[in-house]
Amino acid sequence: MGINCNYGYKYIIKLAELLKIPIYTNTMAKSFVKENYLYNMNSCKSYLFNNLDSCICIGSVFNFYFNFGNFPNCQKKNMLCIDLINNAYDHDDQHHNNNNNNDNNNNNKGDTLDVSHYFFSDLFHILKKLYYSVKNVIHIDDIENKKEWVNILNEMKKTNFNKMCIQINKYFEEEQFTMEQAMLIIRHILIDYYFLKNDIDEENKKHFLNYLKHVDKIKIRDFTNMQNVQYNDLMDKELDIPDVDEDILSDHNNDHNNDHNSGHNNNNDTHIHQYQDYSYNVYEKKDIIPKRKKKELYFLKKQIKNRIIITNEGSITLNLGILYLPKFGPYSYVIPQINGMMGVSMNASISAALDNPNNIIFSILGDSSFGFTSNEIETICRLKLKIVFIIFNNNGIYGNRDIPREQNETNTCIKEKHQTNNPSYYLNNPSSLYFFSKYENYVIAHGGYGCYIDNRKDFIKQMKYVTSQDFDHYPALLNVIIEDSGFVNFDVDKFVK
Numbered sequence: 001m002g003i004n005c006n007y008g009y010k011y012i013i014k015l016a017e018l019l020k021i022p023i024y025t026n027t028m029a030k031s032f033v034k035e036n037y038l039y040n041m042n043s044c045k046s047y048l049f050n051n052l053d054s055c056i057c058i059g060s061v062f063n064f065y066f067n068f069g070n071f072p073n074c075q076k077k078n079m080l081c082i083d084l085i086n087n088a089y090d091h092d093d094q095h096h097n098n099n100n101n102n103d104n105n106n107n108n109k110g111d112t113l114d115v116s117h118y119f120f121s122d123l124f125h126i127l128k129k130l131y132y133s134v135k136n137v138i139h140i141d142d143i144e145n146k147k148e149w150v151n152i153l154n155e156m157k158k159t160n161f162n163k164m165c166i167q168i169n170k171y172f173e174e175e176q177f178t179m180e181q182a183m184l185i186i187r188h189i190l191i192d193y194y195f196l197k198n199d200i201d202e203e204n205k206k207h208f209l210n211y212l213k214h215v216d217k218i219k220i221r222d223f224t225n226m227q228n229v230q231y232n233d234l235m236d237k238e239l240d241i242p243d244v245d246e247d248i249l250s251d252h253n254n255d256h257n258n259d260h261n262s263g264h265n266n267n268n269d270t271h272i273h274q275y276q277d278y279s280y281n282v283y284e285k286k287d288i289i290p291k292r293k294k295k296e297l298y299f300l301k302k303q304i305k306n307r308i309i310i311t312n313e314g315s316i317t318l319n320l321g322i323l324y325l326p327k328f329g330p331y332s333y334v335i336p337q338i339n340g341m342m343g344v345s346m347n348a349s350i351s352a353a354l355d356n357p358n359n360i361i362f363s364i365l366g367d368s369s370f371g372f373t374s375n376e377i378e379t380i381c382r383l384k385l386k387i388v389f390i391i392f393n394n395n396g397i398y399g400n401r402d403i404p405r406e407q408n409e410t411n412t413c414i415k416e417k418h419q420t421n422n423p424s425y426y427l428n429n430p431s432s433l434y435f436f437s438k439y440e441n442y443v444i445a446h447g448g449y450g451c452y453i454d455n456r457k458d459f460i461k462q463m464k465y466v467t468s469q470d471f472d473h474y475p476a477l478l479n480v481i482i483e484d485s486g487f488v489n490f491d492v493d494k495f496v497k
Contacts, residue, residue, distance in 0.1 A: 176483045177456045179316065179392055183324035185460055186364065186390065190308055191326050193467045197306040208326060307332060307359045309352045313345035314366025317392045321364055343372035346389075350376065353385035360386050360467070360474075367393045367439070374442055380475045381446035388466050389477040391439050443477040454481040 191208055194200075311334045312321035318335060327333045334348045349363040370391050380387055440450030449466075453459045459480060466476050 178483045189463045194308045309361045311345035311349045311363045313369045317366035342369040346373040364390045377442045381448045387475045439479040449473040449476040
């Protein structure tokens with residue numbers, strides 16, 4: 001599964017479950033498929049690309065060529081692309097090109113690419129019928145081996161989840177304010193805010209992985225659950241997090257949790273096409289440009305009117321965001337890949353705010369990534385866009401920052417060299433940024449709301465405030481001074497057999 005997987009991800013999930021095979025995907029696709037897919041990360045991508053001898057791509061034309069067109073050991077005849085957008089292709093012309101010699105091919109450079117022998121645009125319905133036809137009867141010789149493999153993967157995932165909860169416990173035992181704590185605070189407040197604004201049944205929270213289910217509540221009193229609480233009473237109120245009766249291995253099903261009960265004769269399958277409604281209004285006058293109809297979004301079978309769009313960017317901030325931040329379906333979580341790319345998410349938040357003027361856009365950035373496009377703040381303030389920026393100021397980008405100890409150097413000298421107000425510290429640590437930068441002044445200078453935060457309690461209060469009904473001072477920027485997390489290790493190599 002590649003980046004552009006919005007059309008095909010639910011069918012891939014179903015077929016993988018049906019055929020008892022694991023799903024391997026890149027990081028962006030993982031966000032759309034399942035929140036707790038911890039063993040499907042980029043670390044397995046290069047191995048698969050170099051060793052696959054056949055592949056089936058479910059999605060779009062772009063998805064196929066961009067992510068699945070360069071397998072070195074895979075012949076084209078072993079590649080199958082199922083195009084769910086149902087684009088039209090001239091198969092007669094493709095067949096004609098197949099029979100031409102090289103000279104004729106050179107004269108037809110403007111023709112479409114010769115892919116008729118492995119590309120299909122009409123398998124959308126076949127795929128659906130295939131799923132329902134073999135749903136109850138599976139004739140696979142090695143099904144027991146595949147079941148055992150899946151069980152092993154699930155046990156590994158469960159072990160990793162328990163390990164994560166132990167780590168979260170460790171985070172809250174410390175007095176330090178860490179990035180993991182901040183991400184969990186954002187996660188739970190946004191989930192509660194989203195459910196409350198859209199009047200979604202609280203029972204559906206089971207579709208989100210509750211990272212705090214097995215964590216000691218005494219250590220996380222500052223976390224709050226906002227269900228059935230008025231926003232104007234939240235500033236100084238503390239609540240316990242209720243237990244959520246959920247399976248930690250359950251899927252994060254956005255809109256397809258009941259598809260398998262609908263049957264293959266359902267001709268009014270709206271949730272299958274809900275993200276590809278490109279119909280146009282009919283105009284009598286030909287000189288009037290047709291107006292594109294606004295797509296309707298659904299989440300857990302309910303139409304969504306108050307969206308929450310999250311843009312996420314950075315180094316460690318992006319890694320932790322992929323792991324912890326909630327994903328409210330396709331088109332609601334925008335990130336670059338984990339490849340050092342920065343300067344994307346703030347521009348994406350501007351586009352999202354212009355397209356969704358009545359909804360809040362949350363942009364979670366690292367201090368380094370914020371520096372790439374920080375001057376866009378003037379545009380955002382001038383247009384008064386409803387964007388909340390959360391800057392994780394962790395003193396730099398990537399890795400641990402340390403100064404090598406010289407021979408016969410005293411502890412006092414070492415301590416002085418490690419002070420972040422010492423210029424020599426930054427000369428010896430090129431990945432470091434100024435720890436005392438007042439990023440909130442960027443937005444205050446242009447009329448927005450800015451706040452300096454250096455502890456967990458203030459961060460929770462400010463998050464409640466900017467998501468309250470009374471807050472109307474956009475854009476907002478929270479400059480969160482936070483502990484340096486160093487490197488983040490997902491331990492995903494253990495989950496690929």
